[in-house]
Amino acid sequence: MKTIMTAAQTRDADRYTIEHLPIASVDLMENASTAFVTAFIQRHPNRHTRILVCCGTGNNGGDGLAIARLLQAGGYDDIAVWVARFADRESDDFAANIARLHHTPIPVTEFFPADEFPEIQQHVVIDALLGSGLNRPLEGDWLRLVQHLNQAHRSTVSVDIPSGLRADGIVSEQEEAIHADDVITFQRPKLSFFFPESAKAMADFHVVDIGLDEGFIERLPSNYRVVETADIQDMYRHRERFSHKGTYGHALIVAGSVNTMGAAILASGASVYVGAGLTSACIPPEGLVALNARHPEVMYCSRERLPEAWNRFDAVAIGPGLGSASIHLPAMLTYPSKPLVVDADALSFLSENPKLLRKLPKLSILTPHMKEFDRLFGPSSSWWDRVQRARKQASALQLIIVLKNRYTFIVLPDGNVLINPTGNPAMASGGMGDVLTGVVVSLLAQGYTPQEAAILGCYLHGLAGDRLFAAGMAVVPATRAITELPHAIASLRG
Incomplete structure (x- = not known):
């Protein structure tokens, strides 16, 4: 049976894997992005699909930047990236991946607080705005952007978790989140995926292995396991x-x-x-x-x-x-x-x-x-x-x-x-x-x-x-x- 991790335990598993494999954090992110892209290509094989990748400035956004680059290297010829700079900080792995993206022809548009968002022309949106660490409702510019993406009614694939959905704890049907047609999630599904309240945020999910230490995960204290x-x-x-x-x-x-x-x-x-x-x-x-x-x-x-x-x-x-x-x-x-x-x-x-x-x-x-x-x-x-x-x-x-x-x-x-x-x-x-x-x-x-x-x-x-x-x-x-x-x-x- 597979242990279900909390968001905090997932971060612990990341750290443990980085320290004991050993592997650099940015390389673990590359593993995750590669696994995402492999699963994405199976579901969207047309290389002429117009794709918009929406990124925050944390590690989920770093995943999105790497995904855009890997899709472009894999032959997808019409990719654009939006970066939501609604916070003053960015993660080190996000910074590394934005630098790598500058060596590709992929256009990057950055948005700052109170900016207006243009109409979405692409066929598929990849949501890499916010990861599993979210523990409060969306508000302000994040809420505006998520509502804008949802109102476009594009086929949407979330990276690891729909932005706005909590990984564990109480999930409210009243809280706004990305409406994802599919979620490609890393190593384990989130506990919230099994609750009916998640239906508004996601239609389906698929789990991909990104190389986290399975022995460590199975030793974590958890009251939740998925039957295999x-x-x-x-x-x-x-x-x-x-x-x-x-x-x-x-x-x-x-x-x-x-x-x-x-x-x-x-x-x-x-x-x-x-x-x-x-x-x-x-x-x-x-x-x-x-x-x-x-x-x-x-x-x-x-x-x-x-x-x-x-x-x-x-x-x-x-x-x-x-x-x-x-x-x-x-x-x-x-x-x-x-x-x-x-x-x-x-x-x-x-x-x-x-x-x-x-x-x-x-x-x-x-x-x-x-x-x-x-x-x-x-x-x-x-x-x-x-x-x-x-x-x-x-x-x-x-x-x-x-x-x-x-x-x-x-x-x-x-x-x-x-x-x-x-x-x-x-x-x-x-x-x-x-x-x-x-x-x-x-x-x-x-x-x-x-x-x-x-x-x-x-x-x-x-x-x-x-x-x-x-x-x-x-x-x-x-x-x-x-x-x-x-x-x-x-x-x-x-």
Whole structure:
């Protein structure tokens, strides 16, 4: 898993690399600019593209100057540079790169406080105004320039981070920032990239390696890490030669009501397709025909017989489409402890009966979306605050909270937060949460630890959607995501 650094830690990693590689600071900047240019060329290969590079006078601006020079050397024939001299100081590496730029034919226009900005004629803007050290809202001339660039509606690529967006901490949707179509960021994504508030500042991001010392980065204290494919490949246990259905456990899904049987069917189907040896659904009898028609592999358990059948199951999920039948949750918590997933209507029941939270088995997995989380633990004014609240509650209650989002936050009882990178907007459709619940309980039944089941479940769920999106599906229905799950698992063999 990749450690996410704060802005201050990124500067520490720069210094450490410079001192121990060893490498001059200006040469490390050249590495970063070269990596940026390589990624930029892949996305904008037309050498006749008219490009405007906008630079501040700090190190982010120094990156921009080096990028302009490298693009010109790479055959781009129409590049212009703007330099915003709104501060009295400039970094040493900026000074070195402005001197190098003077040996090229690239025109440089400098702007000083209160200067007017001309109309932008170029097709692409490269934003290298302000880097990740920003910790307050834009104002004055910086704000005027950013607004001017945004109003031009040009394709914009930011260097490392959109100017005006904070790297970590609270991100306000009201604060102005560059509207970047793409961000080519250095070594690690910024934590703020995973918060929905960043959507106004950036449509997408790509990470490039600039040669910082990875050993130093991974030793940094951090509560935030991004899950990688290699982690999943190491974690997932492929089926053994002489295994049988008893090897892979028995999952129980307590779900569905007369009007919401679809949720139970989706969760049950996901459990089957992810590989639980047996899956049972505890549903109203009115749903049996639909369940048998859709998933004949799934067995039925009546709610009246649940207490006597309880010991047959290896893991339990409760909540999808359960409605008023959530009143069964308190009784279930008196039965022998099982690995437990709590979702949907069962989460709503917990929000109305918060004392039950402390009766959940340790390491139970809660899978709330934003509104469910806020009902459970109180409203938050930002995603930063929401994640901090999740860390506090996961620790206090010794639970795993899967806070669903475009990038899902898997919050562990030790306060660490694992960020799941898979998934895409095509999956924003009804029933996807029910599918995730079925995936996670299936993995629990198969013997994965709660932490492993949460990590694997989120990753595989998103990977199935990513595969379908890559194959051309603009919208991924929950039923289609289920049938893609075995293919996503098979792809882990590489």
